[in-house]
Amino acid sequence: MSKIRNCKGYEHFYDPATNTGSIESKLKTMRYKLPIQEKAYKKRGPKRKSSGDSSSSMESDCTVDLRDNEGMQPIKEKIVWLQQIAPSPENIPLIHSAMDATFDYRRLDIQQDHPSISDILHKYPRFIDVGQGELILKEYYRLKPHANMLKDVGPKVLPPILKYAVEEKGFSDQYADENLAAIMALQIVLAPLNCKTEGKAIIEFLGAGNNIAEYAQNKSKELSQPFLVAVGRKYDPDQFVLILDHTPVPVGCDILLAFEKLFASFWVFNVHYYPKLTTFYNFFEVNCLDMKAKGAVHSLSAVM
Incomplete structure (x- = not known):
């Protein structure tokens, strides 16, 4: 009996073409x-x-x-x-x-x-x-066909966050991009997150010249959820890379588009946020998906 064309003989165990077996x-x-x-x-x-x-x-x-x-x-x-x-x-x-x-x-x-x-x-x-x-x-x-684009809502909701963080929380980091500054400030405003000590990242900074693929392969096991890497100078990065498991995905130099792809990845790949970051992401659920404000996000809305 002749072999079926293109059949290797082990497809009943595993067929790489269809990922079955x-x-x-x-x-x-x-x-x-x-x-x-x-x-x-x-x-x-x-x-x-x-x-x-x-x-x-x-x-x-x-x-x-x-x-x-x-x-x-x-x-x-x-x-x-x-x-x-x-x-x-x-x-x-x-x-x-x-x-x-x-x-x-x-x-x-x-x-x-x-x-x-x-x-x-x-x-x-x-x-x-x-x-x-x-x-x-x-x-x-x-x-999410009714989602609001971050490029549309970001310029409305992020500047008040940055202003509040500077005036009420003592935020003083001088980022060249105010949208990036506001996203970093939001992590302080919506405390207690304590992201660094918990090893749960939203944005990690990596100097220019580093091998992003190598970084993604060797990253800490604690950094298992999707997160962004800002490449270049810390306060004025040149580009952003989305890290999905051990795979780097370049997502451009616009922080709002890059962050929106990070936020979207949790829904696309059906992954929960880190518990410590639920409040942080709830801010974007409220403004991008019209979802209900919870806890600290609800309180923040009352003082903004």
Whole structure:
């Protein structure tokens, strides 16, 4: 009997083209059953609508059936194509189209199988190298179609934060970009965060000339949730890089766009914030997603 074309003979154990097989199935089951404290980072639970969230949950509206192997074949072929294609100006529109076509499958797959960020990036590597993280932001806006863009709300809500931090909290760091200064000041205003002593980062600073890929590979195990690295001079960085597990994703030199991609990554990759940073991110949930203000964010609104 002749071999099936392109078949290696071990696909029933693991097929790299479709990320399926008995071994992969067992690994997914093991990852799913791990106690939360043993996981590399916490995943979001099932999404529920709240009274403060005006956006709809796209994940609950998916109509694909992952068990329908025949019906899923065209989608799986697009996923394999996305894994194999190298981005170029000519095929960027095709990549966007393929990501759109696989959106429902991807969201249901993430919701049901709880893959790690690294697993998702392995399956959809174009999140990494297309348009400085633009596919992450695009996915986020499909999940949250009514979200307010940070570039629109930031100039309204961040200057009062910086002013309050300077006048009431003694914040004196002189960042060249006032938006970056305000984001750093917010960590002080919404104390107690104590981010550095807890090893839980929002923005880390790295001097120019450092190897970002090496830094991402060797970063502290405590830095397991998504965070930004500001590259260059501390108070006037040249660019920002989003760190997803051990993968660096360049996200440009505009702090508002870079930070929005960081914020979006928690929703796109279905990951919880660090508990110590929940209040900090709630500020952006309130202003970008019209969600309910909690605790210190509610109190801050009253004095601003």
